[in-house]
Amino acid sequence: MEPLIPIARENTSEKLVFVDEVLGGVDCNCRCIFCDVRLIARKGDVVSHHFAHYGKEVDEDKPCPASFERAVFWMVRSILEDNQSISLPGIKERRQELSLDLDKEYCLKERSMPYSQLTYPNHQIDRYSDTALLENEEDSILLRFYCSEKYKLPRLAIDLVNVPNRACLGIYLGSLYEIFSKQNDRFRATLEEYVLGDRGNKRWFYHPFEKECAIDFNQLISAAMKNKPMSRKEEAMARFKQKMKESGF
Secondary structure, eight states: OOOOBOEEEETTTOOEEEGGGSOSBGGGOEEOTTTOOBEEEEOOSSSOOEEEEOGGGOOTTSOOOOOHHHHHHHHHHHHHHHOSEEEEOOEEEEEEEGGGTEEEEEEEOOEEEEOSEEEOSOSSOOSSEEEEEEEOSSOEEEEEEESSGGGSSOHHHHHHHTSTTOEEEEEEOTTHHHHHTTOSSOHHHHHHIIIIIOOTTEEEEEOHHHHHHHHHHHHHHHHHHHHSOOOHHHHHHHHHHHHHHHTTO
């Protein structure tokens, strides 16, 4: 069964377009971004609007590698290139050391991040995930788009996270198929809001703030340990060690 392809390349402008942005049928003047075959914009009443390959030009010996997920990743790239800001979720982290009566909550507020540089560490898009790197003069954030939990953070992303002060943000796109299957218009606006505006589908895989929290809390532990009164057992052990030291042991 041929996948429901939501986007294509418009022949005149060479831009990526959603099916609701072009005329129906062969008048859409589009071709497949994966195999370059002419497409038809199907806008019927039975299934959600989508592109399909023009049957007479399909090479059955060379099947098209198109999938809904890969098409969405290409559109996400286009949306990132057409914009300059993305909303980021906050972080709440609570650390405790009950033996020292320490309990502290750390918070990083939600914000919007402007970006001036956009690159793709993965030059090729695979079926279930893609990676983009957003940067400005102060921030460097790795975005990981994924449609399955299995592919949320591959080896490449982990290596990139290890760069000092580089955060890694996961954006789950697995629910987009259901969203698009229930509507026939505003595909671009829906995806823009989902990727750039919505925070509920985003999660931090890593953020330098976590390291800052750990350092701060470890300092609190060290200070508490110094000020903590010694127990009788600890005092006896300290006296024993002192006597051993004075005796030359």
